[in-house]
Amino acid sequence: MPTAIYxxxxxxxxxxxxxxxxLNLEVNQGEVFGFLGPNGAGKTTTVRLxxxxxxxxxxxxxxxxxxxxxxxxxxxxxxxxxxxxxxxYDGLTARENLSFxxxxxxxxxDSLPARIDAVLxxxxxxxxxxxxxxxxxxxxxxxxxxxxxxxxxxxxxxLDEPTSGLDPEAALMVTDLIQQLSHQxxxxxFLCTHNxxxxxxxxxxxxxxxxxxxxxxxxxxxxARQLWQGIWIEVExxxxxxxxxxxxxxxxxxx
Numbered sequence: 001m002p003t004a005i006y007x008x009x010x011x012x013x014x015x016x017x018x019x020x021x022x023l024n025l026e027v028n029q030g031e032v033f034g035f036l037g038p039n040g041a042g043k044t045t046t047v048r049l050x051x052x053x054x055x056x057x058x059x060x061x062x063x064x065x066x067x068x069x070x071x072x073x074x075x076x077x078x079x080x081x082x083x084x085x086x087x088x089y090d091g092l093t094a095r096e097n098l099s100f101x102x103x104x105x106x107x108x109x110d111s112l113p114a115r116i117d118a119v120l121x122x123x124x125x126x127x128x129x130x131x132x133x134x135x136x137x138x139x140x141x142x143x144x145x146x147x148x149x150x151x152x153x154x155x156x157x158x159l160d161e162p163t164s165g166l167d168p169e170a171a172l173m174v175t176d177l178i179q180q181l182s183h184q185x186x187x188x189x190f191l192c193t194h195n196x197x198x199x200x201x202x203x204x205x206x207x208x209x210x211x212x213x214x215x216x217x218x219x220x221x222x223x224a225r226q227l228w229q230g231i232w233i234e235v236e237x238x239x240x241x242x243x244x245x246x247x248x249x250x251x252x253x254x255x
Contacts, residue, residue: 003027003029004028004156005188006025007023007025007061010025010061012054018212019045020046020212021042021211022058022059024214027190029155032178032182032191032202032204033188033190033206033207035190035209036196037208037209043194046209050068051076051081052069056068080154081149082157083160090133093129094144098148101148116151120147123144123146125140139170154187156188156190157188162178162191179202189202203220
C-alpha cells in the first residue's frame with residue numbers, strides 16, 4: 001500500500017532528555033493508525049515533528065511524499081491536526097469559526113459557504129450554526145474542533161487525544177465521528193490515545209510507545225494476544241447503576 005507516513009530513526013531531545021528515541025514507523029494510506037501510550041510517552045512530540053512544528057534532532061520523516069525537514073509548508077496544506085487542547089473562538093459563531101479556518105487554508109470563496117453547511121450537517125451542528133461557541137457544551141466544542149480539522153478535506157488527519165476530558169456520552173459521539181471519517185474518501189487517520197478501548201475500537205493497526213521508544217506494533221488483536229491477557233468485555237448501562245453495585249465493582253481487581 002502507498003505510505004502516508006515514514007520515519008527513520010526519528011529523534012527529538014528537550015535539553016538532555018530524549019523525548020523521542022529513534023522512531024522507525026510506516027503508516028499506510030487509508031488506514032486508521034493508533035499511537036498508544038501513557039501521557040508523556042512521546043505521542044504529541046511525534047505529531048509536532050511530523051508537522052514540522054518541532055525541529056528534528058536526528059533521523060528523518062516523510063509525510064505524504066514530502067520531507068518534513070524541508071517541505072513542512074507543503075505538508076501542512078494537505079493535513080488536518082486536532083491538538084490535545086484544541087481552541088475555538090468563543091466570541092464567534094460555529095459558522096464564523098469555520099469560515100475563518102477556510103480562509104486561512106485558502107479554500108475557494110465561491111464554494112466555501114456550501115462546504116461549511118455540509119460539514120456542520122455532518123457533525124450535527126446545523127441547528128447551532130449561528131450561535132456563539134461560548135454557549136456550546138464541551139462535546140459540541142470538540143465536534144466543532146474536528147469539523148475545523150476536516151473542512152479543507154485533508155488527506156491525512158492527526159487526532160491527539162480527541163476524547164480527553166469528555167464525559168462518556170460525548171466521548172462515544174466523538175469516536176463514532178472518527179469511525180465515519182476513517183471510511184470516507186480513503187483518508188488516513190493518525191490517532192494518539194492512551195485509551196486501549198479507543199484504539200481497539202477504531203484502529204486498523206496500533207503502535208505502542210513508552211518513554212519515547214516504540215515498544216510494539218501490530219493489529220489490536222495481535223497486540224492484545226501479546227500484551228494483554230484475558231477477555232475484554234464492555235458493558236453499557238441504560239440507566240445509572242445503584243451505588244452499591246458501583247462500590248462492589250470497584251473492589252474487583254479486574255474491573
